[in-house]
Amino acid sequence: MNPTHNDVLAVVSQSGPTVTFFDTLTYDRLGEVAVPAEPHELCFDTARRRLYCTITYRSGYYHANSGPAREIVVIDPDERRVTGVVGLAPEWAPHGIALDPAGALLWVSVEAHGDEEGALVALDADTLRPVRRVAVGAPGPHWFTLTPDGSHAYTANKEAPFVSVVDVRRGTLAGRVDMPGGTEGITVSGDGRHVYAASPKGSLDGVPVRDAGVRVIDTATGEVVRTLPTDGVVFPVHMTSTGLLLAGELRMAPGGSEPGGAALGAQAPGVLHVHGDAGRHARIPVGAFPLTITSSPDGRYAYVSAVVSSTVTVVDLVSESVVTTLTVARTGEPGAHGLAYVPAAPARAAAST
Numbered sequence: 001m002n003p004t005h006n007d008v009l010a011v012v013s014q015s016g017p018t019v020t021f022f023d024t025l026t027y028d029r030l031g032e033v034a035v036p037a038e039p040h041e042l043c044f045d046t047a048r049r050r051l052y053c054t055i056t057y058r059s060g061y062y063h064a065n066s067g068p069a070r071e072i073v074v075i076d077p078d079e080r081r082v083t084g085v086v087g088l089a090p091e092w093a094p095h096g097i098a099l100d101p102a103g104a105l106l107w108v109s110v111e112a113h114g115d116e117e118g119a120l121v122a123l124d125a126d127t128l129r130p131v132r133r134v135a136v137g138a139p140g141p142h143w144f145t146l147t148p149d150g151s152h153a154y155t156a157n158k159e160a161p162f163v164s165v166v167d168v169r170r171g172t173l174a175g176r177v178d179m180p181g182g183t184e185g186i187t188v189s190g191d192g193r194h195v196y197a198a199s200p201k202g203s204l205d206g207v208p209v210r211d212a213g214v215r216v217i218d219t220a221t222g223e224v225v226r227t228l229p230t231d232g233v234v235f236p237v238h239m240t241s242t243g244l245l246l247a248g249e250l251r252m253a254p255g256g257s258e259p260g261g262a263a264l265g266a267q268a269p270g271v272l273h274v275h276g277d278a279g280r281h282a283r284i285p286v287g288a289f290p291l292t293i294t295s296s297p298d299g300r301y302a303y304v305s306a307v308v309s310s311t312v313t314v315v316d317l318v319s320e321s322v323v324t325t326l327t328v329a330r331t332g333e334p335g336a337h338g339l340a341y342v343p344a345a346p347a348r349a350a351a352s353t
Contacts, residue, residue, distance in 0.1 A: 006023050006024060006025045006026070006344060007023075007024040007025070007296075007341065007342060007343050007344050008021050008022065008023065008024060008030065008077060008341075008342040008344075009021070009022045009024050009303055009312070009326075009339065009340075009341060009342070010042055010044070010051055010075075010077060010339065010340040010341075010342055011305060011312055011326070011328050011336055011337075011338070011339055012039045012040065012041070012042060012053065012305075012336070012337040012338035012339070013032075013039075013310065013328045013329055013335050013336060013337070014037075014038055014039060014040070014061070014307065014335060014336075014337050015310075015335055016032070016034070016035075016039075016328075016329055016335075017034070017035050017036065017037045017038060017039050018032040018033060018034055018035060018039075018329065019032060019033045019035055019039065019042070019051070019053060019075060020032040020328055020329065021033075021077065021080055021342075022312075022326055024296070024301075024341070027314070027324050027326060029326075030080070031080050032080075032329070033075055033080055033081060033082060034082075035053055035055065035073045035075075035082065036055050036069070036071060036073065036085075037055070037057075037058065037059055037069075038055065038056055038057040038058065038059060038060065038061070038065070038069065039053050039054070039055055039056075039073070039337070039338065040053075040054045040055070040056040040094075040095060040337055040338055041053070041054045041095060041096055041097050041292070041337070041338040042054075042097070042338040042339060042340035043097040043098055043099060043106070043340060044077070044340040044341065044342050045099055045103070045106070045125065046103070046343070047103050047125075048125065048126075049076070049077065049078060049345060050074055050075070050076070050077075050083075051074070051075040051076075051077045051340060051342065052072050052073070052074060052075075052097055052106065053072065053073040053075060053338065054071075054072055054094040054095060054096075054097050054108060054338075055069040055070075055071040055072065055073060055094070056068070056069055056093050056094060056095055057069055057093065062142075062158070068092035068093035068111065068113075069092065069093065069094075070087055070088045070089045070091060070092045070093075070094070071085050071086060071087055071088065071094075072085070072086040072088065072094060072097070072108065072123075072128075073085055073086075074086065074128070077342045078345055084128075086123070086128045088108070088110065088121065088130070090113065090114075090116075091110040091113070091119075091121055091130075091133075092110060092111060092113050093110060093111035094108045094109065094110050094121075095108075095109045095110075095111075095141070095142050095143065096108065096109040096141075096142060096143040096144045096155075097109075098144070098145070098146055099125065100122075100146055100150045100168070101146065101148060101149065101150040102150055103125060104124075104125055105122040105123065105124065105125055105131070105132075106122070106123040106124075106125045106128065107120050107121070107122050107123075107144070107146065107153065107168070108120070108121050108123070109121075109136075109141040109142065109143070109144050109155060110141075111139065111140050111141075112138075112139040112140065116135070117135040117136065117137060117138065117139065118135070118136055118138050118139050118140050118141040118155075118157070119133050119134055119135045119136055119141070120133075120134045120136060120141065120144060120153055120155065120166060120168070121133050121134075122134075122168070132168075132171055133171075134153075134166050134168065134171050134172065134173070135173060136155045136157070136164035136166060136173060137160070137162075137164055137173050137176065138155070138157035138159065138160035138162070138164055139157075139159055139160065140157060140158045140159045140160070141155040141156070141157055141164065142155075142156050142157070142158050142183075142184070143155075143156045143184070143185050143186050143236075144156065144186060145186045145187050145188045145195065146168070146188070147188055147192045147219070148188070148190060148191070148192045149192060150168070150169075151167065151168065151169055152165060152166060152167055152168060152174065152219075153165075153166040153168050154166070154177075154186055154188065154195045154197070154217070155186070156183035156184060156185060156186040156197055156198070157179075157182065157183060158182050158183065158184070158201045159182060159201075160182065161178065161179060161180045161181070161182065162176040162177055162178055162179050163176065163177040163179050163183055163186065163195070163197050163217065164176060165177065165222065175222055177195075177197075177217050177222055177223070177224065178224070179197060179199045179200075179215065179224075180200075181199050181200020181201060181211070182199065182200055182201030183197045183198060183199045183200075183201060184197075184198040184199070184201055184202055184233070184234060184235045184236070184237075185197075185198040185234065185235055185236040185237040185238075185247075185248075185293075186198070186237065187237045187238055187239045187245070188219075188239065189239060189243070190239065190241070190243055192219060193218070193219055193220070194216055194217060194218060194219065194225075195216075195217040195219055196214050196215070196216055196217070196228075196237050196239070196245055196247075197214065197215045197217060197237070198213075198214055198215075198233075198234035198235060198236070198237050198247065199212075199213070199214075199215050199234075200212065200233065201233075202233045202235055202250060203233075209232065209233045211227075211229075212229070212230050212231070212232055212233045212234060212249075213227045213228050213229040213230045213234065214227065214228040214230070214234055214237055214245070214247050214273075215227050216228065228245075228247070228273070228275060230247070230249045230271075230273065231249065231251075232249045232250050232251050232252065232271075233249070233250050234247045234248060234249050234250070234273075235248055235250060235289075235290060235291055236248040236290055236291055236292050236293045236304075237293070238293035238294060238295060238302075240295040240299040240302070240317065241295070241297060241298065241299040242298075242299030242317075243276065243277070243299075244274055244275065244276045244299065244317060245273075245274075245275040245276075246272060246273070246274055246275075246293050246295070246302055246304075247272070247273040247275070247293075248270055248271070248272055248273075248286065248290030248291070248293055248304055249270055249271040249272075249273060249290070250267055250270055250289055250290065251267065251268040251269065251270055251271060251288075252266060252267060252268060253266050253267060253268040254268075267288045267289040267308045268288060269285050269286065269287060269288055269309070270285075270286045270287060270288060270289060270290040270304075270306060271283050271284070271285060271286065271290075272284040272285075272286045272290065272293070272302065272304050272313070272315060274302075274317060274320065282320040284313075284315055284320060284321070284322065285313075285322070286304040286306055286313040286315075286322075287304070287305075287306025287308070287309035287310075287311040287312075287313055287325070287336075288306050288307075288308035288309040289306050289307045289308040289309070290304050290305070290306050291305055291306065291307045291336070291337050292304075292305045292336075292337055292338055292339045293305075293339070294339040294340065294341050295317070295341070296341060297341065297343065299317065300316065300317060300318060301314060301315065301316060301317065301323070302314075302315040302317055303315075303339055303341070305328075305336040305337055305338070305339050306336055307335055307336055307337055308335070309335070309336075310327065310328045310329075310335025310336045311325050311326060311327055311328065311335075311336060312325070312326040312328065312336055312339070313325050313326075314326065
């Protein structure tokens, strides 16, 4: 292992199956960690220096898989090695994952099983033992977002015509926001006043998507107050620390929008939409089938993973330009997916100055 004193970007390769680490200054590939198939999303725990990776299916992806997995892999990002595997049984198909603002609970979304609805499950962040389960009234909660005060969560439900509003402190379903076409990515503003949900859900059946875009939800009223339209379906959305809303739009290759022609791999390079104050709206080309977005803590750089091209596009949000494109190893199957920005450990950061 070659330790680094710089910040690191961790990237899931679904088909690797691996988590690959890149230096955020030099963009050098630092190494990779093998994980079980089929890894999806990442979450970094700053206080405990842990990286969590959800293992969602045994093979395949949401629209076509061989069955659900039940694990979260724990990784030491500094030594770049797996330190543990957390079993979630009887829960299955963990997708989204996030720490609450206080850093006390690790929340993960799980699909319905048996008589149980899909839910958000909370693990004690110290012991990684389940301590709470909150049903969301939908079979397949996918991504979710936690409000800055830690009081509520909003889940994006692919197969249900609403976004679920969860009171995580009381452990109850607090409401629903109509979203007739289902939802993909979801994020919240820094002040907690608005939630942004990508709708309608994406489909690989070749049927053109209409009225695609990002729905803006007023959290005080629970109503959609406006839509940020796009030509194609949006999968990931992300809010930076500087208040920029980022949305990744999928574009189809010629013929890919015909029925039967939209299978995974029929996607053209995607578009990153950057929305800011005073009507700012930039469009920046990224890889094919953008699936996850994160950003640097200072909000300067965006990182957009694209599963079909198996790349991560690094974007300078000030100059609105592509800095570089990172290639993630793949085996001919879906590639780059989950992302996590990992700041250098404090001791190492001090030693490098």
